[in-house]
Amino acid sequence: MRTAYLVGGNKAASQFESSREGALMPSNSETVVIIGGAVIGSFVAFFLRKQGFKGHIKVIERDSTYQYSSTALSAASIRTQFGCPFNIGMSLFGADMFRNIKDWFGDDANIDFEERGYLILGSEASSDTLQKQAREQMEHGAVIDILSPDQAKQRFPWLNVEDLGIATYGAANEGWFDAWALLQLVRREARRLGAEYISDEVVGVDVNGGAVTGVRLGNSGTTLACDWCVNAAGAWGGKIAGLAGIELPVEPRKRTIFHIKAPLPGEGFPMLFDNSGAWIRPEGDGFIAGIAPEECRDPNAEGDFEPDHYLLEETLWPLLAHRVPALEQLRVQRAWAGHYEVNLLDHNGVVGAHPEVPNFIHATGFSGHGVMHSPATGRAVAELITQGGFRSLDLSPLGFERILANRPIVEAVVY
Numbered sequence: 126m127r128t129a130y131l132v133g134g135n136k137a138a139s140q141f142e143s144s145r146e147g148a149l150m151p152s153n154s155e156t157v158v159i160i161g162g163a164v165i166g167s168f169v170a171f172f173l174r175k176q177g178f179k180g181h182i183k184v185i186e187r188d189s190t191y192q193y194s195s196t197a198l199s200a201a202s203i204r205t206q207f208g209c210p211f212n213i214g215m216s217l218f219g220a221d222m223f224r225n226i227k228d229w230f231g232d233d234a235n236i237d238f239e240e241r242g243y244l245i246l247g248s249e250a251s252s253d254t255l256q257k258q259a260r261e262q263m264e265h266g267a268v269i270d271i272l273s274p275d276q277a278k279q280r281f282p283w284l285n286v287e288d289l290g291i292a293t294y295g296a297a298n299e300g301w302f303d304a305w306a307l308l309q310l311v312r313r314e315a316r317r318l319g320a321e322y323i324s325d326e327v328v329g330v331d332v333n334g335g336a337v338t339g340v341r342l343g344n345s346g347t348t349l350a351c352d353w354c355v356n357a358a359g360a361w362g363g364k365i366a367g368l369a370g371i372e373l374p375v376e377p378r379k380r381t382i383f384h385i386k387a388p389l390p391g392e393g394f395p396m397l398f399d400n401s402g403a404w405i406r407p408e409g410d411g412f413i414a415g416i417a418p419e420e421c422r423d424p425n426a427e428g429d430f431e432p433d434h435y436l437l438e439e440t441l442w443p444l445l446a447h448r449v450p451a452l453e454q455l456r457v458q459r460a461w462a463g464h465y466e467v468n469l470l471d472h473n474g475v476v477g478a479h480p481e482v483p484n485f486i487h488a489t490g491f492s493g494h495g496v497m498h499s500p501a502t503g504r505a506v507a508e509l510i511t512q513g514g515f516r517s518l519d520l521s522p523l524g525f526e527r528i529l530a531n532r533p534i535v536e537a538v539v540y
């Protein structure tokens with residue numbers, strides 16, 4: 126049931142809706158300012174127009190090369206194997222769009238969507254939990270094969286299954302794609318539909334009488350008046366909220382990706398998630414791989430984009446070689462690092478406004494799954510603005526209220 130989170134069955138959402146009951150489509154003279162013009166900001170702009178918003182849309186992006194944006198540096202993969210049903214729903218919408226990208230963005234649209242599963246491995250001890258999770262995921266529309274170690278070995282003969290108890294494989298709606306191409310498409314379409322991209326840096330957010338009234342730009346020195354403001358600044362989202370005096374526990378955490386070559390065919394190779402936390406998937410004529418650093422080596426990474434080379438030698442390589450013996454012979458081609466926009470409360474996105482500044486909508490904190498969830502997030506934020514509440518998928522669990530109440534909704538399946 127992929128619509129389990131539709132508005133109507135959820136009290137919180139109904140309450141939110143009734144607080145803006147009778148909300149009219151904003152008038153043609155209203156202005157939405159979006160801070161951050163990468164994949165999430167661009168999807169907000171795109172869906173605002175798709176949903177009939179006729180006012181002004183101004184997207185402020187300080188770096189038109191996007192070289193440090195998480196979007197450009199990500200592993201660009203999509204999975205439905207999540208613990209929280211709303212994350213599954215968001216992925217299903219994303220996968221559907223990626224599969225039918227030409228219907229959304231025209232005949233020349235291509236994001237090289239490779240629909241292939243995540244293969245998630247578990248030990249004997251975690252077998253029951255993973256099996257239960259997979260069944261719950263299926264109840265929410267995911268298509269998952271639950272495999273015994275022998276079945277996994279049969280399907281993926283290069284896999285060492287000695288110490289495994291279970292494997293789950295996403296048989297549909299999972300895979301990887303070209304995130305850069307996706308960004309270019311949605312940005313192009315948002316502009317064609319009349320969104321204006323402004324190359325500048327937001328250095329201030331003016332709040333008067335419980336509403337954002339304008340954003341200050343550092344380069345031009347001007348203030349842009351607005352009726353709505355959207356925080357789509359990714360790993361800088363906590364800082365942007367801070368400009369309005371709002372505390373949002375979103376911080377940049379560095380993640381390194383290694384591009385490697387190995388004597389192993391990429392054909393049929395899944396997005397492999399080992400129970401150690403190491404991951405690897407095919408990319409071009411090689412593979413990309415990574416692992417999160419230990420918590421004690423994972424500080425706020427503001428400004429630090431230097432790849433952590435030690436991770437490969439010390440941690441990642443031995444784990445990969447244990448799981449896939451052919452990887453003993455890997456050769457590193459290059460490495461790069463980007464920032465996860467980590468929501469320190471619960472590793473889930475924040476989609477909504479602080480109740481005391483209701484026209485400032487945050488769409489950040491996705492903690493490593495923001496590209497796959499960007500279409501659903503853009504659609505959801507546009508619904509908040511144009512219709513006063515979530516309409517397609519109820520994302521009210523991701524609202525600001527849980528941050529204020531310090532009530533995490535923990536995502537059990539985190540990578």
Ligand SMILES: Cc1cc2nc3c(=O)[nH]c(=O)nc-3n(C[C@H](O)[C@H](O)[C@H](O)COP(=O)(O)OP(=O)(O)OC[C@H]3O[C@@H](n4cnc5c(N)ncnc54)[C@H](O)[C@@H]3O)c2cc1C
Pocket residue numbers: 160161162163164165166185186187188191193194195196197198199200201202203325326327328357358359360361365380381382462463464465466488489491492493494495496497498
């Ligand atoms: C190594 C790595 C691997 C990842 N793998 C995956 C994956 O496989 N699947 C997945 O779904 N997600 C993945 N992610 C996460 C994903 O990349 C992010 O969740 C997503 O890109 C967030 O998009 P965004 O538009 O919010 O942020 P960004 O892409 O970071 O864009 C934010 C933009 O805001 C701009 N900005 C910031 N501050 C200001 C300001 N003051 N004024 C103007 N502009 C400003 C920045 O220049 C930037 O362009 C990964 C991330 C990393 C780092």
